[in-house]
Amino acid sequence: MHRSGTAILALTRGGATLAGRLASRLVVCEVVSGVVSGVVSGVIEVYVQERFHRSLALDDGVRVESIDGSVSALVTRLFVDRAELIFIASAGVAVRLIAPLLADKTRDPAVLVIDEAGRFVVPLLSGHLGGANARAQRIAGLLGATAVLTTSSDVQGTIAVDLLGRELGWRVEADREALLHAAAAVVNGEPVVIIEEACGREWWASERPLPANLHPVASWIHAGEAAAYLWVTRKRIDPELRRRLGRRLVVYRPNVLP
Incomplete structure (x- = not known):
């Protein structure tokens, strides 16, 4: 429409x-x-x-x-x-x-x-x-x-999961359930890992520090356990990883090749 x-x-x-x-x-x-x-x-x-x-x-x-x-x-x-x-x-x-x-x-x-x-x-x-x-x-x-x-993310000064990277042209790859789960984890202060393999830190434009429950890392090696994972990547998603994480995984696809 x-x-x-x-x-x-x-x-x-x-x-x-x-x-x-x-x-x-x-x-x-x-x-x-x-x-x-x-x-x-x-x-x-x-x-x-x-x-x-x-x-x-x-x-x-x-x-x-x-x-x-x-x-x-x-x-x-x-x-x-x-x-x-x-x-x-x-x-x-x-x-x-x-x-x-x-x-x-x-x-x-x-x-x-x-x-x-x-x-x-x-x-x-x-x-x-x-x-x-x-x-x-x-x-x-x-x-x-x-x-x-x-909206909770605006009131708390944190990220909006469904808008993350939009101004950079990212495409979100997740179903409604995963987006709702990740958004709830963000605003409820649960640990959320952001695996930023393709972007650096452009997605956080605020001069304020990141909220304490958001943990940016460069790769899955440093991810650890979390309530939700926000993965910025151009890589193919391993089906087994997607199955294991289920609704805890939200993938973002940058639209500009390196």
Whole structure:
């Protein structure tokens, strides 16, 4: 399923004003990012009731649509088509609208909520895989707001197993059960060994030291016993090793040959 673009929904006059301000700032940022990266971002749409259109002060590049009819029907359509939904409303309203649509974190779009005063940005859905956490921090910077992150890895300042190496182009090779097991081991403080045979230490970009339960080693010789193993390698995985470790093994494949 391919989604693209951002939809901002505001249900009040104050929300509409904030939606216009945010959309215009996002357009400017994404134009700059596109010039730097060569990537053209998806469309940014603002959905408000027609009587609030005059509250909007928009730059070129923002599409304004009226909310006609059922808000629930509109959200259902956008949930399927858009990569990101931003509600300027209460968290309760947003949760009730998206609850019947939830499928799986690998398929759901990023969903964020911003209060009408523009003080807090809360990622509700797809914080990691959908990029909602990173987007919340970016939007908070644009609005002078506070991003409220609740995912354990972000709160603890540790790694997100399902995102490890993504910015470096790594491909994760593990089933859902293994990812969940490894993520739980990371945030619960259990010993996790990272066998880094193909990357060095680029994957840890923070200036802070590694959390104490993460143990990077250069080879399996130094691995020892652990609750989970995160293996960055280009090697073929021995079937017997995979069978023995089971859900304790998550493999990452760098996509650039040495």
